[in-house]
Amino acid sequence: MKKENNYAFIDSQNLNLGVREQGWVLDWRRFRIYLKEKYGVNKAYMFFGHLPENYRLYNFLEKTGYSLVFKQIIKDREGKLKGNVDAELVLQTMIDFKEYDRAVIATSDGDFACLVKYLYENNKLEAVISPWRHKCSILLKKSAKEKIYFLDDLKAKLAREN
Numbered sequence: 001m002k003k004e005n006n007y008a009f010i011d012s013q014n015l016n017l018g019v020r021e022q023g024w025v026l027d028w029r030r031f032r033i034y035l036k037e038k039y040g041v042n043k044a045y046m047f048f049g050h051l052p053e054n055y056r057l058y059n060f061l062e063k064t065g066y067s068l069v070f071k072q073i074i075k076d077r078e079g080k081l082k083g084n085v086d087a088e089l090v091l092q093t094m095i096d097f098k099e100y101d102r103a104v105i106a107t108s109d110g111d112f113a114c115l116v117k118y119l120y121e122n123n124k125l126e127a128v129i130s131p132w133r134h135k136c137s138i139l140l141k142k143s144a145k146e147k148i149y150f151l152d153d154l155k156a157k158l159a160r161e162n
Contacts, residue, residue, distance in 0.1 A: 039126050
């Protein structure tokens with residue numbers, strides 16, 4: 001039996017804020033191992049708004065096995081930092097479409113529902129991993145159907161130990 005070559009596309013801010021809102025911190029090393037063992041993920045893209053002061057985090061994540069994709073951050077009118085990575089995640093998923101067997105999308109953002117629906121309809125969706133069942137977009141849940149899973153069910157396995 002051929003071993004699957006699956007890719008993960010991770011909305012890092014959505015995942016990070018989603019688990020922190022629940023009162024825990026995701027262990028990114030354990031999460032990378034989980035993706036490999038559970039879903040056969042050979043390549044895991046992580047999308048970020050780039051902040052130079054986070055260089056140590058970025059180095060750690062690269063050493064842990066993530067491929068980082070950055071978007072330039074800008075300030076909005078109120079001075080709040082903005083680094084929406086949605087377009088980059090969708091574009092990378094489609095650029096690599098022929099390279100992977102199936103995709104794992106990690107987010108709870110309903111903006112990805114059309115991508116998830118397309119992957120599902122083309123038998124290219126392995127799973128959608130959302131940080132929190134109660135905050136996951138209904139559009140995403142409908143698009144992923146039976147292939148949606150929630151990190152709140154995996155806290156004991158994937159939480160960072162202090």
